[in-house]
Every structure is written in structure tokens, then in C-alpha cells.
Amino acid sequence: MKHIIILGDGMADHQVASLGNQTLLQYARPEYMNMLAREGRTGRLVTVPEGFPPGSEVANTAILGYDLNKVYEGRGPLEAASIGYEMADDDFAIRCNIITLEDGKIITHNGGNLETEDARQLIAYLNQHLGSERVKFICGIQYRHLLVIKGGNKHIICNPPHDHPNEPWRPLLVKADPSAPSAPSAPLSPQATADLLNDLIVRSQELLAKHPYNLAKAAKGERQANSIWPWSGGYRPSMQTLMEQYPQIKSGAVISAVDLIQGIGKYAGLRIIKVPGATGLANTNYEGKAQAAIDALRTDDFVFVHVEATDEAGHDGDIDLKLKAIDYLDKRLIKPIYEAVQQMDEPVCIAILPDHPTPVELRIHVNEPVPFIIWYPGITPDDVQHYDETSCVNGSYGLLRLHEFLEEFMSV
Numbered sequence: 001m002k003h004i005i006i007l008g009d010g011m012a013d014h015q016v017a018s019l020g021n022q023t024l025l026q027y028a029r030p031e032y033m034n035m036l037a038r039e040g041r042t043g044r045l046v047t048v049p050e051g052f053p054p055g056s057e058v059a060n061t062a063i064l065g066y067d068l069n070k071v072y073e074g075r076g077p078l079e080a081a082s083i084g085y086e087m088a089d090d091d092f093a094i095r096c097n098i099i100t101l102e103d104g105k106i107i108t109h110n111g112g113n114l115e116t117e118d119a120r121q122l123i124a125y126l127n128q129h130l131g132s133e134r135v136k137f138i139c140g141i142q143y144r145h146l147l148v149i150k151g152g153n154k155h156i157i158c159n160p161p162h163d164h165p166n167e168p169w170r171p172l173l174v175k176a177d178p179s180a181p182s183a184p185s186a187p188l189s190p191q192a193t194a195d196l197l198n199d200l201i202v203r204s205q206e207l208l209a210k211h212p213y214n215l216a217k218a219a220k221g222e223r224q225a226n227s228i229w230p231w232s233g234g235y236r237p238s239m240q241t242l243m244e245q246y247p248q249i250k251s252g253a254v255i256s257a258v259d260l261i262q263g264i265g266k267y268a269g270l271r272i273i274k275v276p277g278a279t280g281l282a283n284t285n286y287e288g289k290a291q292a293a294i295d296a297l298r299t300d301d302f303v304f305v306h307v308e309a310t311d312e313a314g315h316d317g318d319i320d321l322k323l324k325a326i327d328y329l330d331k332r333l334i335k336p337i338y339e340a341v342q343q344m345d346e347p348v349c350i351a352i353l354p355d356h357p358t359p360v361e362l363r364i365h366v367n368e369p370v371p372f373i374i375w376y377p378g379i380t381p382d383d384v385q386h387y388d389e390t391s392c393v394n395g396s397y398g399l400l401r402l403h404e405f406l407e408e409f410m411s412v
């Protein structure tokens, strides 16, 4: 049996009054998801362990069966994997936004919609002036980059810039974590790491203010990309690959437009398939992703397809867009995969689930169990007739927690 997980990020939702008190999945009536729920078995899954925020990187890591308390190292190391930077054991990798400051305040976390081409120049310039044996900037996508500190310590407190718009930046500088363990976990102390990062932040501002990109933006009265902002760092995760845990998986693949998800997949031992036109939005290349998944099922034993569009529509609070994203996921991704699987020699087990709800009326992630389907040829169905948040309460898998989902999924 081969295995494919199809994940609609943030797809689960709450009842909405304007939809007759139905959830979006109930209102959308997705044909293929409902069919797989009828013909397969369902349940609900707790995807966020206690003490963790309901972030996609947390929930997707749990869905792939990992114990967050053991493997979670923050965004930096995941983005390193997605960029293709091989972390050394003494590397501390931290996400490094390029942001916009005005009048001493954080104005945007995205540097005024900085484009990757422009960012490449800015990152090269920062490396030229601030880079050293110890400090290295690595270009990612748009405003999302990586800073690697050799010997840096992860026991520091950083502030994600998107959580602090219009706040003065100075009080938000990096601090040593007072609850850091007394045994040193890195050559640099937490305080030395915080001091180094803060020095880099201040010097990046002096340098970026003089860069031609920002001089041109200033002349046009547009937002500048005028400060680095590091947050969410960690060491190289020690994750056993899925192949090591499940001998029936000889090779596997991850398909996602999101760098964090690619990074989780990479540490899980999956190869990253980059699909042209995969954007993370409702205009994403569904057909391309479906085809890539079908091709991967011919060569690999395990495929993880992640679609971001449902989550983005949830954050936008756009009911129509989220309904459309659910419909596209159903008709343009699940349908072709389901049909192709019927023709394959080796049976394929399909799972469908979100990582967390992103309710359109709240516009943020919430920590609640998500509904899931597991289907394979010959499975004895349960009584659940629809794929939605309330029907799956009665599913025969009941309420699973964290790693229990992958164990069930891989047991067939």
C-alpha cells in the first residue's frame, strides 16, 4: 500500500450565520471529499500539543508523527532546509525578515512588499558589510530570509514583527531568556547571542538606509526595506526520517508552496517537489500539484501534498474565496488524484485533513481538533456520510491525538 496525505491548510471552520449556521465544508458540499468520507472512515485529530501555538509548522510536524517537544527548533532551521542550506551541528539558524521602520516604529513585517530580486541585492550587501566567519545572511523569498550564527545560542527571546505593527522597535530587541538551562547549549551565551543580534539589527539600519534601493524608494515616498528583524531560531532538528520509522516507505515526496512545510518534509526525509505556479493562494496551480502528486505516487511510497489557499482565504475573512478554495481543492486536486489512483497497480491509501481551523469570522488559527478521512480500496466504511467538522465527531476513529494519526494511517 502506498500513502498520500492531502492537506488543506486552515480548511476547518466554524458555523457561519450567513450560511444558515453551516460550516464552510457543510455549505460547500465538496463532492469528492464527501464521497471519500462515505466510502472510507473518519475521525477527528488534535494537531497542536499542549504549550504550542496553533501554527502550521507545529500542526504539520505533529501530523507527520513527530513529538514537537523533541524536534521543534523554530522556523529558522525549517527555512534553512527549504532554501537548501545544510545546517552544521554548531549552526544557529534564525528567520530574518527585512522590515519597514518609520519614526522609530515597525510599520510592516514585509519591507513594503519587497520582491525577491531586490532582496537578493540587499542580502548580498548585508553579507558584504556584516558577514563574517560567524555571521551569514542567506537569501530566501521576498521579505523572508535566514541568518545563521555559528555557535549562536537558541535561548533568547525574540518578537515576531507581524505581532507588533506600529510599535516602537527598540523595546522589542532581542533579550536573553532568563529561563535558559544553566548547562551551555552553544559556544555563545544567550546574552552574547542577543547582543550580537541587536548589534546586527542596528548596523543593518545604518547600512540599508544608504542602499540605492532604499534611496530610490525614499525619493518616491514609498516604504523602505530598512531593517533586518531576526526571530524564531534554533539548531538543526534531530528528526528520524519517515523511512527510518516505517520500513515500507522507501522514498517519499512533499509538495507545497510554503517554505516551512518544505522544510519539515526535508527533515522527515522527503524530497521537495517544486511545482511551477504553486503560489500558496487561490490562484495556485492545482492541476500541476495534482499531476506532481500522481507522478510521485508512481515512484515513491509516501506523498504529502499541502495546499495553502484555504488558510489564506480564512485570514482574509473572505467566505466566498474560502468556499472557492475548498471547491478547487476538491475538484482540481482530490478528484484527479482519486481517479489516477484507481488505475494504479499498487493500492493507495488517501488521507484528507486540515492542519488547524482558520475560521473566516476570526481570521486567525484556532486550536481545535480537525476532521479527517482515511480511505483505501476495500476499507470497511463507517456511518459518516459527509466530510465536515460535526459529522466526523461520529467517525469510527474517534478523537486521535498528534502522532496517533500517522500511526493509524501507516498501519494499513
Ligand SMILES: [Zn+2]
Residues within 6 Å of the ligand: 010, 056, 311, 312, 315, 358, 365
Ligand atoms: Zn495561517
